[in-house]
Amino acid sequence: MATLDLPTNPYLLLTPGPLSTSATVKAAMRRDWCTWDAEYNNLIQDIRTRLVALATSKITDYTAVLMQGSGSFSVESVLGSVVPHSGRLLIIANGAYGERMVQMATRMQIAISVLRVSELDRPTPELVAERLLQESDITHVACVHCETTTGMLNPVQEIGSVVKDAGKIWIVDAMSSFAGLPIDVANWDIDFLISSANKCIQGVPGFGFVIAKRTALLECAGIARSVSLDLFDQWQTMEQQNGKWRFTSPTHVVHAFYQAMLELEQEGGIAARHTRYQENQHLLVDGMLALGFKLVVENLAWHSPIITTFRYPEIENFSFSHLYEQLKTHGFVIYPGKVTDLDCFRIGNIGEVYAADIERLLVAMKKVCLEFKMDPVSA
Numbered sequence: 001m002a003t004l005d006l007p008t009n010p011y012l013l014l015t016p017g018p019l020s021t022s023a024t025v026k027a028a029m030r031r032d033w034c035t036w037d038a039e040y041n042n043l044i045q046d047i048r049t050r051l052v053a054l055a056t057s058k059i060t061d062y063t064a065v066l067m068q069g070s071g072s073f074s075v076e077s078v079l080g081s082v083v084p085h086s087g088r089l090l091i092i093a094n095g096a097y098g099e100r101m102v103q104m105a106t107r108m109q110i111a112i113s114v115l116r117v118s119e120l121d122r123p124t125p126e127l128v129a130e131r132l133l134q135e136s137d138i139t140h141v142a143c144v145h146c147e148t149t150t151g152m153l154n155p156v157q158e159i160g161s162v163v164k165d166a167g168k169i170w171i172v173d174a175m176s177s178f179a180g181l182p183i184d185v186a187n188w189d190i191d192f193l194i195s196s197a198n199k200c201i202q203g204v205p206g207f208g209f210v211i212a213k214r215t216a217l218l219e220c221a222g223i224a225r226s227v228s229l230d231l232f233d234q235w236q237t238m239e240q241q242n243g244k245w246r247f248t249s250p251t252h253v254v255h256a257f258y259q260a261m262l263e264l265e266q267e268g269g270i271a272a273r274h275t276r277y278q279e280n281q282h283l284l285v286d287g288m289l290a291l292g293f294k295l296v297v298e299n300l301a302w303h304s305p306i307i308t309t310f311r312y313p314e315i316e317n318f319s320f321s322h323l324y325e326q327l328k329t330h331g332f333v334i335y336p337g338k339v340t341d342l343d344c345f346r347i348g349n350i351g352e353v354y355a356a357d358i359e360r361l362l363v364a365m366k367k368v369c370l371e372f373k374m375d376p377v378s379a
């Protein structure tokens with residue numbers, strides 16, 4: 001039998017998921033798990049109940065459905081399972097994740113309308129109201145909450161009130177924000193909220209989940225454009241067979257996720273986690289500005305506490321891959337940018353990351369800038 005020592009992590013992930021997880025979350029994956037009996041199914045039911053409780057205080061109006069795959073699979077599952085063939089979906093897009101929904105809906109031949117806003121700007125309730133008035137055949141509206149492309153936090157609560165006043169079904173991709181900041185799906189009147197295991201709940205990748213208003217989900221029988229991504233069928237099986245997944249479930253990921261949920265509770269819940277992420281971000285932004293870096297989204301009120309995007313410094317020999325590699329040798333992995341037509345990079349604040357880690361990152365960042373004469377302050 002092979003033996004294995006647990007490797008220590010050579011670097012901290014400052015990325016928007018997968019992210020750095022606790023040792024105890026990782027440890028939950030170090031064995032094989034059965035799935036057939038009540039023990040596992042009860043665990044799934046417990047996870048579903050806990051997810052709804054994280055999303056709202058009006059727990060009887062909502063349900064949680066888990067779906068295999070990365071977060072995008074859950075987004076595709078919702079779009080393909082809830083917009084009927086006679087429906088039309090308005091997609092609000094100000095970044096790569098909004099555009100991904102456009103791509104999914106187009107591939108599934110769902111009739112769409114796209115409300116595109118610059119990646120450096122935010123969609124407004126007024127713009128959405130105007131579009132809904134112009135195109136009264138729209139039945140569903142979808143928007144990303146934290147556009148992870150820039151870190152921009154879209155005003156989904158305000159947009160949602162326009163969407164619901166107009167009587168439309170409201171879909172929110174809260175992938176990178178759910179559990180990282182307070183959201184109440186009932187107060188915000190969200191019909192379908194999507195997130196995944198490896199973002200702010202701080203689990204590992206392998207499944208996503210949908211918090212759905214029961215009355216809205218009940219309307220979705222027989223709509224799905226895919227068998228494996230049929231949200232309604234997945235829900236029915238989980239409801240009727242006490243937490244059973246239709247197809248092989250990611251057992252290790254599920255157990256790690258359960259451990260991560262316990263740790264979220266131990267931390268003090270979403271409010272405490274939000275405070276930690278905010279503290280991380282304030283330290284990061286202050287430190288980076290002091291080093292001479294500039295923000296892509298200049299209005300700090302628009303920033304989510306999840307991830308921050310910085311412009312490349314305006315100096316001749318700047319190389320992102322250089323910065324990346326050097327920071328990696330110092331024990332930090334950052335993320336490339338994704339904004340169209342703008343040279344930038346991203347640093348995430350989420351995961352098992354604390355103020356002391358951000359302080360250490362800033363020390364390393366300064367060192368790297370000086371070593372390679374990339375000191376943006378002197379540029």
Ligand SMILES: *Cc1c(COP(=O)(O)O)cnc(C)c1O
Pocket residue numbers: 016017070071072073075097144145146147148173174175176196
């Ligand atoms: C991470 C993320 C997704 C899903 O991405 P996957 O790579 O499929 O997990 C979707 N939307 C947003 C806003 C995200 O941050």
